Amino acid sequence: MKHRILTETTPETMVKSMRSSIKDMLSSGTTSFLDFREGDLEGLKLLKKATDDLPINALPLGRHNSFLDPNVELSQVEKACHEIIKSSHGIGLSGFGEVSDKVARLITQICHDEGKLSAIHVAEYETVQKESLERTGKTEVERAIEAGFDLLIHLTSPLDSDLKLVADNNIPIVSCPRSNGTLSVGIPPLKRMWDMGIKLLLGTDNLMFNSPNMFREMEYALKITRGLSKEYFPPKEILKMATVNPGQVFKLNSGCLEEGRRADVMVTQQLSMDPVLSLINRTEPENIKNLISGGIIFFQKK
Numbered sequence: 001m002k003h004r005i006l007t008e009t010t011p012e013t014m015v016k017s018m019r020s021s022i023k024d025m026l027s028s029g030t031t032s033f034l035d036f037r038e039g040d041l042e043g044l045k046l047l048k049k050a051t052d053d054l055p056i057n058a059l060p061l062g063r064h065n066s067f068l069d070p071n072v073e074l075s076q077v078e079k080a081c082h083e084i085i086k087s088s089h090g091i092g093l094s095g096f097g098e099v100s101d102k103v104a105r106l107i108t109q110i111c112h113d114e115g116k117l118s119a120i121h122v123a124e125y126e127t128v129q130k131e132s133l134e135r136t137g138k139t140e141v142e143r144a145i146e147a148g149f150d151l152l153i154h155l156t157s158p159l160d161s162d163l164k165l166v167a168d169n170n171i172p173i174v175s176c177p178r179s180n181g182t183l184s185v186g187i188p189p190l191k192r193m194w195d196m197g198i199k200l201l202l203g204t205d206n207l208m209f210n211s212p213n214m215f216r217e218m219e220y221a222l223k224i225t226r227g228l229s230k231e232y233f234p235p236k237e238i239l240k241m242a243t244v245n246p247g248q249v250f251k252l253n254s255g256c257l258e259e260g261r262r263a264d265v266m267v268t269q270q271l272s273m274d275p276v277l278s279l280i281n282r283t284e285p286e287n288i289k290n291l292i293s294g295g296i297i298f299f300q301k302k
Contacts, residue, residue, distance in 0.1 A: 002208065006038055013048055018050035019209050025056065027285045028213045031264040031293040032057035032252060034174075034203070036092035036119075040064050040080075044087045055293040056167050057262070060251060061092025061119055067107070068098050077103050081110045086164035089250070090117030090150075095124070096132060096140050101147060108148035117250070119151035119174075120144050126157040133159070144175060151249065153203065155193070156186045163189075163196055172199035172249045175241075177221045179205030191229040194237060201249060202241040214242050219278045235276045263295040 006014075025033055037043045037060040044062050047165045051243065052057045062084035066076050084091060090105050093099055099107075104120065111118040122140040123129050141162040144152055153174045166173065175188040193200055202217050204210045210217075222238045247255015254262040267290040271282040291299040 002206075003038075014046050015050045017264075018047060019054070021212055022051060022054055022056055022058075025212045025225075026054070026291065026293065026298055027288075029266040029268075029285075029288055029291060030212060030214055031055075031266075031291070032059065032246070032254060033212070034059045034061065034089070034092075034246070034250065036061050036063070036094075037088070038063070041083060041087065048087075056296050057252070057254070057264075057294060059089040059251070059252075061090050061117065062088040063091060063093060064131050067093065070100060072103065073258055074102065074106055077106055078110065081107055082114075085111065085114055085116045088116070090119065092118075093120040095121040095128070096143055097128065101136070101143055103147055104147040104149070106175040108150075110150065111150070117151060118149050119153060120147075120149050122155060123157045123159070123162065124154040124180070124274040126159075128175070129157050129159050141165060145171060153205075154188070156180050156188045158189065163193060163198070166193075167196040167198050170199070172201060172245070174201045174203045175221070176203045176205035176217075177224055178199075178210050178217055179203075181220070182209045182225075187228050189225050189228070190225045191231065191233055195235075199245055199249060200237075200241045201246050202238070213285075215279065218242055222280055235274070235280055238280060239276050256260070263292050265292040266290070270279075 035047060035058060037047055044060055047058060047060050060131040064080035064084055066072050066080045090111050108118040122144045129139050132138060139159050139162055145165055151172055154176060155173050173193060175190060177188055180186055180188060186206060190200060202221055204212050204217050218238050222235055225233045244255045256265045266288060268283050269287040269289060270278050289301045
């Protein structure tokens with residue numbers, strides 16, 4: 001359905017919709033975002049057009065239709081991969097349901113050689129994990145680590161030794177709790193992963209399902225994690241999943257306030273005694289007093 005809608009949508013409508021979503025991000029304090037960009041090179045060009053005059057740091061992960069062809073020649077994948085990473089932060093794949101293991105390994109190798117990021121969706125729900133085991137004898141997580149991906153998305157349904165493999169290989173995870181809830185695929189085991197020392201990031205996933213509001217993502221993540229584990233989980237760690245950790249993983253000069261870093265600063269009204277819980281549980285866009293993105297004042301309340 002997604003691919004059909006994208007095919008039927010005009011470039012003008014696509015850019016207009018992207019700009020609207022980016023303005024939503026800025027209005028809720030997001031100054032950098034990682035985007036799994038559809039549409040080959042043309043999709044990357046549309047995103048650049050959508051962000052040209054907006055003070056936001058866009059990090060696109062591109063992909064190419066040739067990656068999805070089960071009979072594709074690896075030389076064609078190699079050529080397409082080099083074309084994509086020239087104009088992007090790296091390659092982002094939907095999952096092993098769309099690409100073969102040999103194509104995945106080639107993509108990660110090229111990304112590593114060029115200093116680019118390689119990412120893939122894995123273990124979003126239990127069915128894909130069981131199908132992977134039946135077809136290959138390995139979970140999607142095992143296949144992703146063997147292929148050499150730098151970043152894994154979701155990991156809502158780990159099996160067997162998946163989490164230990166992720167921890168042992170120091171692979172960061174982007175969790176998307178609201179999306180998982182919307183699609184009824186489960187609750188990501190954030191506390192288990194955090195207890196094992198896995199670097200965790202928060203994402204909003206597809207804009208067809210969720211608004212790009214990270215306040216709401218943090219609130220949902222904190223509450224379902226506490227509800228699932230029935231234990232205290234530090235809110236500061238949830239805030240880090242949306243700020244410090246992405247800055248480190250994506251090698252950005254931002255994510256925390258230090259001299260010499262990119263000037264991304266949000267000032268909000270404090271609405272409860274604990275400033276971190278005030279941000280997570282209560283802050284809305286209207287509570288933002290100032291937002292500076294890349295040194296540019298995007299918003300200043302009089």
